[in-house]
Structures are given as C-alpha cells and as structure tokens.
Amino acid sequence: MLAMRSIRHRPGRFLATLLCAFLGAAIIMTFNSMHDTAAQDGVDSTSSETLSTAAGVVGGYGTLLVFFAVASALTVNVRQRTAELTLLRCSGATPAQLKRMVVGEAVVVGLVGAVLAIGPAMLGGRALLEVFQDSGQVAGSVDHSFGPIALMTGIDITLLASAGAAFLAVRRATRGHEKRGGARRFLAYAALVAGAVSASSTFVFSATDAALMAPPAYGAILLSVGFALMAPRLLEGVLDRLRLSGASGWLAVRNLRERAGQPAGILMSLILFTAVATATLTMQAVESDAVEASGLTKSVDAKNLETLNFTVVGIIVVFVCVMLVNSLYAATSYRGREFGQQRLAGATPGQVLGAVGTETAILTVTGVLFGVLAALAGIVPFTVVRSDGVLPGAVYGIGAAVVAIGAAVTLGTSLVTARRVLRTPAVGAVAVAS
Amino acid sequence: MFRAGSRRTHDKGPAAEALRLVKVTKTYGSHDSAVTALDGVTLGLGRGTFTAVMGPSGSGKTTLLHCAAGLDRPDSGIVRVDGTELTGGGEAELTKFRRGRIGFVFQQYNLLETLTVAQNTVLPLKLAGQRVDRQRAKEVLASVGLGDRLGHRPDQLSGGQRQRVAIARALVTEPRVIFADEPTGALDTRSAREVLRLLQQAVRVHGRTLVMVTHDPVAASYADSVLFLADGRLAGRLDAPTPDAVAERLAHLGDNVAMGV
Numbered sequence: 001m002l003a004m005r006s007i008r009h010r011p012g013r014f015l016a017t018l019l020c021a022f023l024g025a026a027i028i029m030t031f032n033s034m035h036d037t038a039a040q041d042g043v044d045s046t047s048s049e050t051l052s053t054a055a056g057v058v059g060g061y062g063t064l065l066v067f068f069a070v071a072s073a074l075t076v077n078v079r080q081r082t083a084e085l086t087l088l089r090c091s092g093a094t095p096a097q098l099k100r101m102v103v104g105e106a107v108v109v110g111l112v113g114a115v116l117a118i119g120p121a122m123l124g125g126r127a128l129l130e131v132f133q134d135s136g137q138v139a140g141s142v143d144h145s146f147g148p149i150a151l152m153t154g155i156d157i158t159l160l161a162s163a164g165a166a167f168l169a170v171r172r173a174t175r176g177h178e179k180r181g182g183a184r185r186f187l188a189y190a191a192l193v194a195g196a197v198s199a200s201s202t203f204v205f206s207a208t209d210a211a212l213m214a215p216p217a218y219g220a221i222l223l224s225v226g227f228a229l230m231a232p233r234l235l236e237g238v239l240d241r242l243r244l245s246g247a248s249g250w251l252a253v254r255n256l257r258e259r260a261g262q263p264a265g266i267l268m269s270l271i272l273f274t275a276v277a278t279a280t281l282t283m284q285a286v287e288s289d290a291v292e293a294s295g296l297t298k299s300v301d302a303k304n305l306e307t308l309n310f311t312v313v314g315i316i317v318v319f320v321c322v323m324l325v326n327s328l329y330a331a332t333s334y335r336g337r338e339f340g341q342q343r344l345a346g347a348t349p350g351q352v353l354g355a356v357g358t359e360t361a362i363l364t365v366t367g368v369l370f371g372v373l374a375a376l377a378g379i380v381p382f383t384v385v386r387s388d389g390v391l392p393g394a395v396y397g398i399g400a401a402v403v404a405i406g407a408a409v410t411l412g413t414s415l416v417t418a419r420r421v422l423r424t425p426a427v428g429a430v431a432v433a434s
Numbered sequence: 435m436f437r438a439g440s441r442r443t444h445d446k447g448p449a450a451e452a453l454r455l456v457k458v459t460k461t462y463g464s465h466d467s468a469v470t471a472l473d474g475v476t477l478g479l480g481r482g483t484f485t486a487v488m489g490p491s492g493s494g495k496t497t498l499l500h501c502a503a504g505l506d507r508p509d510s511g512i513v514r515v516d517g518t519e520l521t522g523g524g525e526a527e528l529t530k531f532r533r534g535r536i537g538f539v540f541q542q543y544n545l546l547e548t549l550t551v552a553q554n555t556v557l558p559l560k561l562a563g564q565r566v567d568r569q570r571a572k573e574v575l576a577s578v579g580l581g582d583r584l585g586h587r588p589d590q591l592s593g594g595q596r597q598r599v600a601i602a603r604a605l606v607t608e609p610r611v612i613f614a615d616e617p618t619g620a621l622d623t624r625s626a627r628e629v630l631r632l633l634q635q636a637v638r639v640h641g642r643t644l645v646m647v648t649h650d651p652v653a654a655s656y657a658d659s660v661l662f663l664a665d666g667r668l669a670g671r672l673d674a675p676t677p678d679a680v681a682e683r684l685a686h687l688g689d690n691v692a693m694g695v
Contacts, residue, residue, distance in 0.1 A: 247560045247561045247563065250560055254548050257548075258547070258548035259548065338546065338547070338548075340544075341544045341545070341546055342546065342557075342561075343529065344505075344538055344540070344544055345544070345546070345554075345557045345561060345603070346529060346532065346533050346557070346558040346561040346562055346607075347529070347561045348525065348526040348529045348530065349525050349526060349529075425506070426505065426525075427500060427506070430540070430542065431542075
C-alpha cells in the first residue's frame with residue numbers, strides 16, 4: 001500500500017536504484033542467455049564450454065555487483081528519507097510496517113528495472129555472441145537464444161538482491177549506529193595479509209602457467225579490499241599530514257574529519273575501482289605482449305580470459321561510476337543547509353565550491369593512491385615472472401586513464417551538485433533544509 | 435562597485451549614521467500574485483543604537499532585515515551601511531560587502547556543526563582572509579561566558595549557549611551593524627534574558643549598532659527604541675519601550691495608518 005504510493009509520487013528518488021537494478025539485470029540476462037544458447041541442440045562442445053564459462057563467471061560477478069549497487073543506492077535513499085520515516089513512525093507506523101514499505105518499494109523498483117532490461121539484454125546477448133564468434137571462440141553456426149534461464153535468473157536475482165539490500169538498509173537505518181570496529185579491523189588485516197601472500201605466491205609459478213594471472217589478480221583485489229576497509233583510518237592519516245592554507249582548505253579538512261563516515265564510503269568505491277581496473281587491464285596488456293613476443297597464437301582459453309577480463313572491468317567501472325555519482329550527489333545535495341550557514345558566516349559561493357572541491361580532491365587523491373598501490377602489488381610480481389621487466393610500460397597509460405575517469409566522476413559530480421545547491425539563496429537554504 | 439567609496443574609506447572611521455534606508459521597496463511573485471513586502475520604507479539609525487523592529491506576521495520585518503543586511507536586494511531604493519551604498523553585483527560581491535560591516539545573530543544560531551566553538555567564532559575572519567587573533571577570540575568568548583567551552587561542538591551546548599557563540603562570532607569581526615533575527619525565538623525565558631543582556635552590552639559597552647527583529651514585547655523592551663511595521667510600511671515608533679507599552683501598541687497596530695518616522 002504505502003510502498004506503491006510512495007513510488008508513484010516521487011519517482012525521481014528511485015532513479016538511482018532503478019538504474020542499478022536495470023544495469024544489473026541487463027548484465028545478468030545478457031550473460032545468462034549464453035547458458036540458453038549453449039543448451040541448444042547442435043552446439044559443439046568447445047563453443048558450449050566457452051559460453052558456459054562466460055555466463056558462470058560474469059553472472060556471479062553480476063549478482064554480487066547488483067547486490068552492492070542496489071544496497072548502496074537504497075542506503076542513500078533511506079538516509080535521505082530519515083525525516084519521512086520518522087514522521088511515519090510518529091503517526092503510528094510500526095518498524096515492521098516501515099520495513100515492509102522500504103522492501104516493497106525496492107522489489108517494485110527491481111521488478112521494473114528487470115522488465116526494462118529484457119530488451120537491451122536480448123540485443124546485448126546477440127552482440128556478445130557475435131564477439132565470441134568473430135574471435136573464433138564459438139562456432140559461427142550457433143544461433144543466439146534468449147530463453148528461460150536468462151529470464152528467470154535475471155528477474156529472480158535482481159528481485160532477491162533488491163529485497164535483501166533494502167532489508168539491510170532499513171535495518172541499519174532503524175537500528176542507529178553500531179560500532180563494529182573490531183571485526184572490521186580484523187577483516188581488513190586478514191584481507192591485506194591474504195592479498196600479500198597471494199601476490200607473492202606469483203613467484204612460485206612459471207612464466208607459461210595458464211593460471212599465472214590468478215594469484216596476482218586476487219592479491220591486488222584482496223589488498224584493495226583491505227585498504228577499502230581501512231578507508232576511515234587511511235583518510236585520517238592523510239588529513240594528519242596535510243597542511244592546507246586558505247579558508248576553503250581549512251574548512252575542507254575539518255569537514256572531512258568530522259563527517260568521516262560518509263567520505264569513507266566514497267573512498268572505498270574509489271580504491272576498489274582504481275585497483276581492479278588498473279591491475280586487470282595492465283596484466284592483460286602484459287600477457288598479450290608476452291604472447292605476441294613469443295610468436296604463438298592465443299589459445300581459445302586465453303582469448304576467453306581476455307574477453308572476460310575486459311567485460312568484468314567494464315561492468316565494474318560502470319557500476320562503481322553509478323554508485324559514486326549517486327552517493328556523491330546525495331551527500332552533496334543534502335548539505336544545502338551547511339553551505340547556507342557557511343555563506344551567512346561570510347563565505348562567497350566560490351569559497352564554498354573551493355571547500356567542496358578540496359574535499360573531493362583529497363578523497364580522490366587518497367583513493368587513487370591506495371588503489372594504485374594495491375594494483376602495483378599485483379602487477380609487479382606478474383610482470384617479473386611473465387616477462388623480463390619490473391614495471392610494464394602499459395601501466396602508465398592505463399593508470400592515467402583510470403585515475404582520470406575516477407577524478408572526473410568524483411570532482412564533476414560533487415562540484416556540479418554543489419553549484420546547483422548554491423543556487424538557493426543562503427537564507428532560504430538555512431530555513432528550508434532543516 | 436560601491437558608490438560612496440571603497441573599504442579604505444570605511445576603515446578610516448565609522449559614519450555618523452550606521453544604517454540608512456531610502457524608499458526601499460521589495461515585491462515577491464509576479465503580476466497577479468505579487469506581494470509587496472516592503473513599500474517605500476525610509477529610515478535612519480544612528481551609531482551605537484539598539485533598535486527593535488516589530489510587526490505582525492507578514493508585515494515585512496524579515497524582508498526589511500534581509501534587504502538592510504545585504505542578504506537580499508531591494509527592487510528599488512537605497513541601502514547605505516556605514517555610509518557605503520549597497521549596489522548591484524553577484525552573491526560574491528554582496529558577501530564581500532557584508533564582511534566587516536555586518537554581523538548576524540539568527541534564531542536557529544546557524545553555527546557549523548563540524549567546527550568547535552572557537553573555530554566557529556573565528557570563521558568569519560578566516561573566510562575574509564584576515565589574521566586570526568586567537569587571544570581576542572578567547573576574550574570575546576569569555577565575555578559571553580563561554581571561556582571554558584572553546585573546544586566544544588555546537589551539539590554539546592544548550593540553545594542559550596549556542597546563541598552566545600553566535601553573538602561572539604558576530605562581535606569578533608567588529609562589524610558596524612549587527613542584525614539579529616528573532617534571536618530569542620527558540621530559547622527559554624532565562625536563556626533569552628541572558629542573550630538580550632549580551633546584545634544590550636554589545637551596544638552599550640562595545641559601541642555596536644544593533645537591529646533586532648522580534649515579535650516578543652519583552653525582547654523589544656531591551657532596545658532603545660521600537661519601530662513598528664505593518665503591511666510593508668513603517669507604522670510608528672516608540673522610544674524607551676516597556677513590554678506593556680509595546681504590547682499595547684502592537685495590539686492596535688491596525689488602527690493607525692502609516693504615520694512615518
């Protein structure tokens with residue numbers, strides 16, 4: 001009841017959730033339609049294996065990403081609506097009713113997203129099959145099929161992920177703050193140690209081992225997860241060493257220090273994004289160079305791996321961008337009152353923008369720094385074993401591109417949002433957004 | 435940009451009249467639904483005076499304060515703060531005009547939650563790019579009774595204490611005029627009395643000029659004089675006000691048509 005009404009009257013608020021559900025469902029359906037295609041009669045075993053591997057790997061990644069992306073979008077959504085939820089609670093809504101409302105909304109939005117994704121997923125599946133056929137990984141005679149597996153898994157996973165993410169988001173919102181510093185620190189250290197072990201175990205393998213890329217890749221990912229979990233402390237460490245002059249810098253450092261929780265979330269996404277994208281793309285480049293240098297042609301397995309690497313990175317980049325834009329937009333647009341207070345205390349709009357820009361720049365530099373660090377921990381061992389060098393030339397170009405995307409997304413979103421927020425006169429901003 | 439001279443003239447010494455409004459008009463909305471919030475208001479306030487502005491809801495007292503304080507631009511008329519005329523320009527120019535000339539005390543305090551008491555107090559100086567005299571900030575905070583709360587955050591303070599931080603913040607830049615918008619509106623009577631006494635002190639001891647918008651006759655009685663506003667026009671003036679006299683005048687505000695001041 002409540003769920004439907006609240007969606008109908010404010011569709012804009014669910015845009016981010018819808019986008020995440022739509023993208024997730026499209027990716028899951030696109031890849032799971034490879035299962036359908038492989039299950040057709042008359043598909044040879046090599047083609048069928050390629051298709052199933054692709055579907056299995058990316059489908060799994062996709063499920064995780066949908067869950068995280070929808071969870072992040074919904075957490076932001078629930079945080080924005082604290083006032084509304086409190087009002088409902090005061091007018092007699094029980095916690096269970098609120099939970100049902102938020103979960104109900106998420107399921108409806110998830111369903112809409114999944115249904116919208118069917119068309120694009122059909123086209124995407126066809127295009128993906130063509131890519132496989134062009135590279136010779138799948139026989140040209142195989143026809144694309146969008147069947148029950150794609151449809152069922154796509155809709156089911158999206159709905160389950162939406163409902164689960166909504167459940168967690170609303171539970172966190174109604175329970176208030178709980179400190180679980182101990183478990184988090186343990187996980188962070190565990191991830192760092194496991195990552196270091198995994199990256200250094202690269203040296204055990206020989207240059208031609210098929211699985212050579214796995215240990216450094218996992219090492220880089222685990223290290224970045226460890227850094228991401230430690231994001232609040234890393235940020236604090238950076239702020240302690242930072243000496244900024246000027247009123248904007250002074251405000252920026254103090255804002256980041258006091259609102260440590262929210263910036264840490266953005267920092268986390270940035271670290272993961274930079275590490276995964278840089279490590280995977282650079283290692284793939286090194287691998288391709290090495291194969292080319294040896295004069296051999298790539299095996300079907302190697303080609304599969306390459307396609308998968310690029311696809312996975314592409315998916316992660318898109319999702320992290322959506323998550324970053326959404327959470328930065330929400331975090332910034334809800335600071336209208338704070339900006340108003342700064343302006344009434346004598347800050348020009350330029351100074352407010354300067355403070356926001358400095359905050360975002362500190363976050364970006366910190367995130368990118370630790371992301372690149374984690375990526376290098378995987379890239380260097382891999383390069384040493386696979387080729388003669390230590391640091392491949394490709395890392396500069398790829399790293400620069402990844403950093404540029406990250407910086408453009410974070411700085412762009414927060415500055416554009418802040419500019420829009422600043423359009424409200426200071427007196428109005430202070431009065432309305434209380 | 436400013437007709438009557440730059441900051442340099444202003445720094446030489448205060449003008450005789452701290453605030454001057456000439457035929458200030460402000461209209462909100464367009465054609466059919468236009469509301470005239472200020473209808474040709476003309477007034478002058480001498481240096482070191484404490485003036486309360488009173489009137490029923492919608493009489494234009496908040497608009498008057500916003501226009502006089504450079505938070506909003508009037509449609510027509512002249513606003514002169516400390517001898518310098520407020521002219522056109524963007525928000526950045528208005529902000530720079532306000533710095534050093536105008537201080538604010540709001541009903542909702544408007545302190546920044548992320549800054550400590552001491553940091554909030556020196557924020558206007560930091561933003562204006564001036565040297566921060568910590569000793570002076572400490573003295574001002576001590577004078578409002580918060581000498582032992584320098585490291586606290588606004589959410590660790592009571593409403594009255596927060597408003598006293600706001601007063602300290604308004605005093606520290608030594609502005610020509612301090613505007614107070616319902617400064618006691620969110621306070622209990624005891625805290626309200628303390629805040630009003632501090633505002634009075636700012637005028638008597640520090641020689642500031644204070645304009646306070648309020649709907650509370652008791653608060654208004656702390657001022658030297660009260661200006662009444664009705665339908666966007668000045669509707670009378672009362673010197674040496676008592677709460678009863680103010681309430682009496684307020685009750686019959688509709689009866690007497692604009693008398694001018």
